[in-house]
Amino acid sequence: MADHSKANAAVHPSEAEGVARELLVLNNRSLGWITDRICGIVENRQPFIWWVLFVPSVFGFFCLLFSLVYLVSTGVGVWGMNHPVAWGWDIVNFVFWIGIGHAGTLISAILFLTRQKWRTSVNRASEAMTIFAVMCAGIFPGFHVGRFWMVWFLAPIPNSNAIWQNFKSPLLWDVFAVSTYFTVSVLFWYIGLIPDLATLRDRAKGLAKKLYGFFALGWRGGNRQWRHYEMAYLILAALSTPLVLSVHSVVSFDFATSVVPGWHTTIFPPYFVAGAIFGGFAMVLTLMLPVRKLYGLEDLITAKHIDNMAKIILLTGTIVGYAYIMELFISYYSANAFETDAFHMRILSGPYTWAYYCMFFCNVIAPQVFWFKWSRHNLWMVFIIVNLVNAGMWFERFVIIPTSLARDFLPGQWGYYSASWVEKLLFTGSFGMFMMLFLLFLRFLPVIAISEVKGVLPESDPHYPDWKHLREKRRGSSK
């Protein structure tokens, strides 16, 4: 026992040989450097490329507004949906955006509970991504109800018709799940932001100081505050973990509890959740790879972070691949003629087989490259694969939704669905809105959780014996 503590005193566990772990912040950066670098993004002028991205994003946002105004003022007929395909791009895009949100919650909550300290440099941006993605998602079901001004019928409010919602319907569960998810994500994000807003407040001047100060709520970083704060953070992580799993399960119930062949499968909840995390991580990497390069954050978001995320993509992508194959197997094994036919048409004879193979290639085959270490460390390779995954996950939802509907039970009710220009403009516009919000987030808020990253430095541990040596070394290297 005595020997053990002596060994600990001599060498910090993170540096002991044999259990050596890669440091999470490279190049011996100090606390002050972390503050300066992350706050600098907000305080300095944005790089030119920020404007190059921002202007088209705002344009895209206006496209979104235009297509919505056109939709409401003309009628839902401007969308390409008709009998038998009544759920088209609207629901595809809804599930797509909701799914993207899930990686943010996974990083902020599940990786927090499992003590994955590397999450600290990516959690803030991915939580922001979650919130913006859920905002995009909310647009689609909201407008797909047809009469947008009647959307309040979804809420259990006493009304003059004395009608109440059907709480046995998965569609209503979805309303509760998605709105709870959005609210809790915003609370979690905001509580995480408070200490960093205080950092910005203490550096800013004039109006910015007032604004950051207002939202920092007068944070003083005392340990008597931190101890409750840490408990709150832990509790929110513990609440968000089952929440995020429930949200996509409930989304999948919209399909799984119906009797449509191709939707009516018990594998849907886990398969949707794995797919959501898979697609979400792809979007996190799509955003973070350029951000890291653009703002010089290589010491904070290191190769290790990218490597870890690529591994998660590989894992969840393989789970998704398993689900695709299991779906096919069960449809064969069930010996149910409708079920077998639905999947036969999905992969062999139906009108949308091209979408199935796009999906299968992007989601199952492409990420297998990440078995190789070189591919996880080649940023271009990672960027290409994650964008294939982004596309693949959209195709997955397309394959599930219109493909199953286009072949109804009777051949007389068969049809083919393709999106109209309004739906396409709306989807493009939702990307514009997402990018616009994300770029504004980069401009005004700390993209990396400053206080959390500081906490994972070796010297931040009060039991770290060698901080004086570390500081000397740092002084030497800066000379």
Next chain:
Amino acid sequence: MSNSSSSSNELFGYVAEFSSATDLYHAAEKVRDAGFRRWDVHTPYPVHGMDHAMGLGKSWLSALVLCGGVTGSLTALALQFFTQVSLYPTVVQDKPTNLFTIPAFFPVTFELTILFSAFATLIGLFALIMLPRWNHPLFNSPLFSKFSNDGFLLVIEARDPKFKREKTKELLSEIGAGKIEEVTY
């Protein structure tokens, strides 16, 4: 509101700076042992083990959250039960609207439990740490603003029964404080 400390005003306390988390940790242990009550350490991030060094117990925020969660569950069950069973039974596909309907109410019950717990966390946190409070004597101290960057600060308030203007200052430099600043109201 004056931004600089002037001796004419009443003393709020001392802000003392330490050079590292380790030093602050040991200093906190000593201040704790000296029997002070109205003091705190201010750090850029939560320092591991500091609760122990300061002699603080576990936060009981979780109890508040439990109350929030139970309220959420009961609200959801009541809402669904009264609307579905007594106020407006919706019979779809001949599914029952009675006690056996409860399994169908689980998803919404779960979501509202989480929602109410999350709000209980937020409100409970603000109540326990007494925020928002935009104005505080510590914001008058130029040294204090370092806490959000790389400062490891220890604050002892003059309201503390053990506080003595000279002796406390000596204690602070004894336990390794670098810069010590007086903060006034």
